[in-house]
Amino acid sequence: MADLENIGVTVELHVYDLTKGLAASLSQMLLGKHLDGVWHTGIVAYGREYFFGSGGVQSVRPSGTVLGQPDRIVNLGDTFIPYEVFLDYVLGLGDSTFRSDDYDLFRHNCNTFSNEVSQFLCGTEIPKYIIDLPQEILNTPLGAAIQPLLDSLGGNSRRSTSVLNPSADLGILSFLAPPVQPSYLQQQQQVEPPARELELNTQELCRTNRVSFIEPNNEEQSHKKEKKKKRKKEGHRSRKQGSSMADSESQNGSDEVIEAPAETKEKSGRDAEKSVAEFEEQERQEAEAKKKQREPPIIFKDLVDLQAEFDGLVDLIAGVLTPEEQQSMEELHQYMLEDEGSWALGDSFLNFVGRILHDKSLKSEARVKLLHILAVAALKDDVILMLHQDRREHILMNFAQDIDRVPLEEQLSLTLFFANLFENLSSSEWLLYISEWQYCNNTLSNIRVTTKVAVNSLLSENTTLQDRGSAILHNLACKEVFDDVAVELTMALLQYFNSNPPEENLYRCMKALHRFCQISAQDVPQLVQMIGPEPSKFKGTSERLDLLITEINRKLR
Template sequence: MSNKVELYIYDLSRGMAASISPMLIGKRIEGIWHTSIVVYEREYFFGSGGVESCTPAGLHVSFLCIAFRVNLFHLTLNGSTALGAPLEIVLLGHTQVPYSVFFDYLNGLGEGAYAGCNYKLLTHNCNVFSNDVAQFLCGASIPKHILDLPNEILQSRLAPLIESFVSQLEQSARPIAEERTPARQSSPDFEALNSEVEATRYHSFILQEKRKTLAEKQAKRERKREKRRKKLLKQGQSLTPELEVYVSVQDMADTEAVNGATESQLPSEQALQMEEDERREEEERKKSREPPIVFKDAYDIRVEFDALVGLIDGKLSPEEQTSLEELHKYMLEEEGSWALGDGFLLFVGRLLNDANLPVEVKIRTLNVLGLAALKDDVILLLHQDRRDHIIMNYAFEIDRVTPEEQESLALFIANMFENLSSSEWLMYISEWSYNNQSISNIRVTTKVGVHSLLSDRPALQDRGTAIIHNLACKEVKTVVFDDVAVELTMALLQFFNSKPSEEHLFRSMKALSKFIQVSRQEVPQLIQMIGPDPKTFKGTSARLDALIDEISSKIH
């Protein structure tokens, strides 16, 4: 379905620029332009509040903040924006992009480059936003004189006047902004319920896996029984009722031999045996799945731990010192996660969030956690965090921490895919409130992956491609992918324009091929409309060519 794409043009100076510019800079500037995109019967624009939308000019409107799925607020005004009716309306073209794809695209912009904190009046403003959105929707650009205007202003004496004017405009709009409905805060009971839901989901997953294992064992017994039957037939014997009984008895004897060995064990020995059986079954499941990309040799655990101890020596309470000793047992003495006490994650939260500690403390802590993520029983540590979300709240702030912290954080998330249980934990969809935003494990995982992928730091890109590859290659397909596949595809398509290495291209194309299987309509449409065409990378390597052929067969 085709939708009209229009550019609404406003003059921030309301005619003042045309009057005073000849006197101030010796040339006439027609206006100080503010623009927005009107499509799908909504007007979309960018300002200090982030990405916002309203009903187009002339109607009683309801503003909606749509900056990356935060809690919505409403306020009403007469007219379109605070500027009233547009000075000019330009038809840019028509778009075939589905609204759901566009909405996900805007969410991504609102979370990244077009978050409110990134707004700069003269360099990263509404006009840059309008141009990007127009390119996405219909491949058009907004008028060049609007995009070029900031350069003229920056080189003139108009810049301070414009800054002052817009500041006054925002001051006058502030009472309206205060009418926003406060975001609903989750109650403690609701948080506790969420935690119980997550625990139930996890135990349900474990139960399903155990049922699967039992079914596999039963199938194995059936195959063994059938093999015995075929052997008897090959020897020329007919399957009399007596021989059928013999085959069954043999099968039972095999089973009882295993069960008898277990029954003769002490309870403690049985527990150890069960742990060993589960570990062996986990290894078998690992072998049968798409291997994740993890970073096992990125750091030396003794070097990282000793550096951490040196940085926090003398700065810990007795309880925190105990937690540090527990961490030593878990990471260096190969004790199980049972060695970590109930207050351990509060200790981790202190190390990650205490502004009085040097940044290197956070980096070393994340490095240790990144190596802990490779352990089979790390899920027990993660489930301690179901209520406070210390780890994922910190990860959600990846775009606000130092680049070195970002690299360590991305490695932690990538390594979490080493084990089935911890990778499932990353996919949890239950939400909680953080800084007046509703977030979940999958949203945080996606944010870390996208941010890392689109970074200009090679190490961060490397870990970002690993995270998105691992996300896409999860062996259990869930509805989670329907929610994030489009967003991750948008990031991959943008990443392709950065001339990635063959390894990074392969990981990304592998992910893209998986996302096409999940979102059979929207992802192929995005690839066709936005590009680049995967065939552009043909000839890079044989394994990449095979993936490109697979993708091309599904989008053309």
């Protein structure tokens, strides 16, 4: 075991040229200085690629962005830091020095992040030519000319909504890139990246030593509804930044607009759409393959009348919402009833959820209906983006921590939500996160709260809660939980076995016990032998249970 712990994890730097070779051919003419490329970087370790942009710290599978394969791969060395330690470190960066609003195109970008993480993991910096590139650009005549503009737009170019939005989420200035239509990355989460979609909105052109911008045309604005339908069909998750970019340009006095030829824009649009479609299809196929490989979760798909629950919620909170909360209700309608992507949910949506869940002046029925709606949302593959909005306030998990203090109907709706979160890999992983926070003098984490919800439900006197608790516990057992979680859940199982469970619940729980015997091969069997009851007590209940009991008894010997 000691030898295994001494095996290092390879750390690589993936380097992408955002200009796809144009910097090398045009930089001398435009900047008066030759550049080999305009670099975006990501750190690849523990099976994921980590990077920083105006959406915060994010991760995808290696080479999983629309940039495709890296132009260069730099081996940074091996790290012996445990994954759990690294995960907490990355989450800490996302909550401190690398928050989304700390992004700065030139001074605090993707390469700044890669350099810091590289030093943490391997004690080495990334190549100097990457770190020094922003200052090299600023030292050119064009760089000096545009620096005041960058400083005046959007607070030192910190947000992707700035009029000058040169692939801001991917780091360094990419004004040399050809104009493309917006593309969008699909999130994958096996860690806790902040939930923001990666957007590529490189719309500016350069001519001589002047920078000018392409404004969305009137025809594009007038066909907004047509675009909306098209996004639904193709699965895009856009943020609809076009109009805000145009407004920002107007306010900041952009006095020249250079339109690309119609044929060029049309071809660029087709190429971008094709690229997005291919990428999303690849992601979909990978997700389907992972689903087939895992044990199917137990979820509850058809228990909620979504339209009735939404209408009921509207009636219950009519007249008590602020204008901002009314907007969040509209966003919820778009997401759930109009089947828009989770991009429809604004930054204040979780504050609205928190108001409903924690404002005790509202009727309990309002919380029940909201949780029912969220239980349906949990089945959507992009619900993870909403969940990641809650990484700072922990509104959902703080409410769930008090499951034993809320009325039965709220407990039932909450367990429905938790069970359905196991439908998708990313949201099920979210339930297992170990990052800690303080709430009412308790140290909590997602996995601790999830465990409490499972145990409280399983040991309830209500049979419906027991049914949903056994489902959550079964789903947890199919995940890679830690030994201490397996032990705690086993103790709840053994207590439940002292009752008279129905065969379906008993089967789920026995499957979980079998799995926990594998996860904690010493402690769990000892618990069963010390506390009981022996699994053999249920021999003869059903054939499938007998097979499981035989397997568990082998672990107990």
